[in-house]
Amino acid sequence: MLTTDKIIQMKNNSEKISMVTAYDYPSAKLVEESNIDMILVGDSLGMVVLGYKSTVEVTLDDMIHHSKAVTRGAPETFVIVDMPFMSYHISEGDAITNARELFQKTGVQAIKIEGASPLTLNIIRRLTEAGIPVVGHIGLTPQSVNVLGGYKVQGKDAASANRLVEEAEKLEKSGVISIVLECVPGPLAEHITKKLTIPTIGIGAGEYCDGQVLVYHDILQYGIDRTPKFVKSYADMNTVIKDAVSSFHKEVKEKTFPKEEHTFKIDDDVINHLYSGE
Numbered sequence: 001m002l003t004t005d006k007i008i009q010m011k012n013n014s015e016k017i018s019m020v021t022a023y024d025y026p027s028a029k030l031v032e033e034s035n036i037d038m039i040l041v042g043d044s045l046g047m048v049v050l051g052y053k054s055t056v057e058v059t060l061d062d063m064i065h066h067s068k069a070v071t072r073g074a075p076e077t078f079v080i081v082d083m084p085f086m087s088y089h090i091s092e093g094d095a096i097t098n099a100r101e102l103f104q105k106t107g108v109q110a111i112k113i114e115g116a117s118p119l120t121l122n123i124i125r126r127l128t129e130a131g132i133p134v135v136g137h138i139g140l141t142p143q144s145v146n147v148l149g150g151y152k153v154q155g156k157d158a159a160s161a162n163r164l165v166e167e168a169e170k171l172e173k174s175g176v177i178s179i180v181l182e183c184v185p186g187p188l189a190e191h192i193t194k195k196l197t198i199p200t201i202g203i204g205a206g207e208y209c210d211g212q213v214l215v216y217h218d219i220l221q222y223g224i225d226r227t228p229k230f231v232k233s234y235a236d237m238n239t240v241i242k243d244a245v246s247s248f249h250k251e252v253k254e255k256t257f258p259k260e261e262h263t264f265k266i267d268d269d270v271i272n273h274l275y276s277g278e
């Protein structure tokens, strides 16, 4: 099991950090068996496994339910869970109560919060002080998709690039153990990565981040039709699954499944007795 200080050591040793999302018991189990460094129970689960239109629909109960399955499937892996939309914006007290519930009920190692507004930085300081490790997330923050006007690359002009650098520094000062940089130009992510002592984990943020994260279903092409430009798929589960399920369907219709080897036996005299009673 990684620890927060080992994660920072990895940056100092230039050892890249691998992270992938997982949303349930089997995905967590397979990810742990693949020796990934960290798992993220992302609120992307709303879109990827619950069929919501955006992560805005995800609730605290959704996150708790899925995180519990993930920690059961990957008991030896460092697991981070997303605080969902509006679970840390109503008030500081409410944010702390929600973070406490998510952390205590699920057995994860850290929580992740989008953004770096003064209110969010305060919450991060208080949670860190209370003993909950927090991961930051800046750049494209999908919970603000309706404010940002779509899933767009962030930090392309001087003002927004400067703002991202400042946000990263403020997050580091507030105590986060790492920062996810989502959809930011490679050279900007590189600049931020060099300025910080904590590791950056990129998604669509180029090769210079200290680590990389992708969505499980994207790297597997599993139930996903279109993937963002930054995704690389390492398998084609859509085809594997459709081939397997349609083969089953065909064999049922053709009466070639099940066969004798799939069927339980019974002694002849027992079955004969049943028929003789008719």
Ligand SMILES: Nc1nc(=O)c2c([nH]1)NC[C@@H]1CN(c3ccc(C(=O)N[C@@H](CCC(=O)O)C(=O)O)cc3)CN21
Pocket (backbone or CB within 6 Å): 044, 047, 048, 055, 140, 142, 151, 152, 153, 183, 215, 217, 218, 224, 227, 228, 229, 230
């Ligand atoms: N399956 C999945 N993968 C993800 O990485 C992901 C989700 N879902 N849901 C939550 C957010 C939403 N994310 C997204 C979604 C779309 C783009 C996208 O289409 N981006 C454009 C870039 C547009 C531009 O140039 O500004 C692209 O073509 O990649 C990016 C991130 C990342 N997250």
Ligand SMILES: CC(C)C(=O)C(=O)O
Pocket (backbone or CB within 6 Å): 021, 040, 041, 042, 043, 044, 045, 082, 137, 180, 182, 203, 213, 214, 215
């Ligand atoms: C894409 C990652 C960083 C995320 O926040 C999620 O999966 O919800």
Ligand SMILES: [Mg+2]
Pocket (backbone or CB within 6 Å): 042, 043, 044, 055, 082, 142
């Ligand atoms: Mg997320």
